[in-house]
Amino acid sequence: MAQSTAPFSGFEFMIAWRYLRARRAEGGVSVMTWISLIGITLAVFALILTLAVRAGFRAEFVDTILGANAHVTVYSSGVVGEDGQLIRGFTQPEAMAAAIARVPGVTRAAPLIKGKLMVSDGEDTTGAEVYGMSPEDFAAIPRIGAGSGAIGDLARYPEGIALGSGIARELGVTVGDRVRLISPSGVRTAMGTTPRVNAYEVVYIFTAGRYDIDTTRIYMPFIEAQSFFNKEGRADEIEVMVENPDAIESYGDAILKAAGPAAMLWTWKDSSGAFLRALDIEDNVMFVILSVLVLIAAMNIVSGLIMLVKNKGRDIGILRTMGLTEGSVLRVFFICGAFTGVIGTVAGVILGCVTALNIDQIMSAINWLNGAEVWDPSIRGIYSLPAKLQAGDVLSAVALSLGLSFVVTLFPARRAARMNPVEALRYE
Structure with missing residues (x-):
């Protein structure tokens, strides 16, 4: 009778790492892993950069309102x-x-x-x-x-x-x-x-x-x-x-x-409140859209794991006959998918934060390549594209990416765990 092991033991990480290093014959698995990794990285990067630009634009817009206009205007009826x-x-x-x-x-x-x-x-x-x-x-x-x-x-x-x-x-x-x-x-x-x-x-x-x-x-x-x-x-x-x-x-x-x-009041929120509310709606819509992009990128992990499970059917059967439990098999393939999600998320966070912190230099380079100013202040009101990194926005992006990556990984990992070792070895 197979005995249970401690969850996420060292040998489970060792097997998962071995599977992630695909050999030439398993090149498709390696390609799917790289596609998943790049997809998660770009999705998290886009989400963090969008949230930073959104926060920066709102902060700059409000600051210009409060820094050059009355907070309250008292006028006569x-x-x-x-x-x-x-x-x-x-x-x-x-x-x-x-x-x-x-x-x-x-x-x-x-x-x-x-x-x-x-x-x-x-x-x-x-x-x-x-x-x-x-x-x-x-x-x-x-x-x-x-x-x-x-x-x-x-x-x-x-x-x-x-x-x-x-x-x-x-x-x-x-x-x-x-x-x-x-x-x-x-x-x-x-x-x-x-x-x-x-x-x-x-x-x-x-x-x-x-x-x-x-x-x-x-x-x-x-x-x-x-x-x-x-x-x-x-x-x-x-x-x-x-x-x-x-x-x-x-x-x-x-x-x-x-x-x-005889006095009446007109506040800064009365004059700009509609625009700020529109910004809030736009922020929520953009977050939902980019969350869908993160989900699509995470779904690539499922494709890669399904191919990996199919290619490793013989290995799963052998490991099960040697005493590996369903839980251990599930964790091995969960680690494979989660590893891709974690590395992609970390890379996306680094790329997004670096880009947000250097947005002025990047915009200058884009202007130089374009040969003209791509940011028109007469349309957007302010003179430059601002970006403001906020810990809450970064944590939201990380939580969303890791959460989706972990959840979608469970389905192919569970399929691998429930594979019948006899069926897996029947034609070997």
């Missing part, structure tokens, strides 16, 4: 003036900003003037959106103000204007040049309203990291913006920054209470 016209904005913006800044969790509240106009250097003209903001508040914007890597002298901001790098590139201007700002709603005269045209020196050029911001946004001092847009003594909005932007909903009631009954 409008009041009816003495002449019966609807007046929007706040008539005491400094006092309201100070009240909002006292709300727990609010880090900054700044009055803001906004207006659309044309900007020209004399030859070229483009549209832009002007943000009127005090020097202190402008310097505090993370991706635009102090420490953002912009060019120019931030201390000279009260003397001129700050341009986005996209506008400066389109107009061909740099720090020290002068541009003209043209507003259709300009000077009121007895003959009506005439366009206002003022020339300003470019003292600062910033790059926020978002194509749509860098190509459309101009900053000027708050008082100058009030005069330029005929909004003396008032502000269009109050820009609010908070400690925890992800929990922006928790600040809403307190900010509204501080701002007064």
Whole structure:
């Protein structure tokens, strides 16, 4: 009577390793093993790289939103003036900003003037959106103000204007040049309203990291913006920054209470929430699709093991007559398949992590080979393809690959274990 042995004993690994080193006559088994190994490697590599790019894109996109825009915008629903016209904005913006800044969790509240106009250097003209903001508040914007890597002298901001790098590139201007700002709603005269045209020196050029911001946004001092847009003594909005932007909903009631009954809120999630939700759906779909690719790669292990079991039928019969148990036979062939899955997973993890960590150099090489930029910031919003490795994503890919590899290996291994030794040796 055959006696049971300890699971995964040394001789089981020895037999499995012997079977994996196929001889010339068993070249088909060796080829299938290599195909399975390469398939698992590429599938895990693709999964890890996709998860890293997805995480990097989301992190970069959210960072550009929070680093160059208000977390909460407080605006007025409008009041009816003495002449019966609807007046929007706040008539005491400094006092309201100070009240909002006292709300727990609010880090900054700044009055803001906004207006659309044309900007020209004399030859070229483009549209832009002007943000009127005090020097202190402008310097505090993370991706635009102090420490953002912009060019120019931030201390000279009260003397001129700050341009986005996209506008400066389109107009061909740099720090020290002068541009003209043209507003259709300009000077009121007895003959009506005439366009206002003022020339300003470019003292600062910033790059926020978002194509749509860098190509459309101009900053000027708050008082100058009030005069330029005929909004003396008032502000269009109050820009609010908070400690925890992800929990922006928790600040809403307190900010509204501080701002007064005529105030309304618009958060960064209101403006970008639909896009972020679309990213979440896309992430889930991509994970499912790539999981199917891992499953297909793992199924190659089944093909290789079935061929191996068929070729080793005589060996299985001999081993069974020598006392090897069904469990030992099952474990031998399970080790054969699992070994392929483990090696392929490790190789895929290494390849995926190395690629994700060197994504910038790889994209540069692709651009060089292509002869042009393959990443268009005007379409994708940000300037480069980001990648952010996260331990959870890597572990998810490893767990998925190993889990599928181990599960699919059980079926041919079980078939080998249940092989009748008499039938296996009948025609030998």
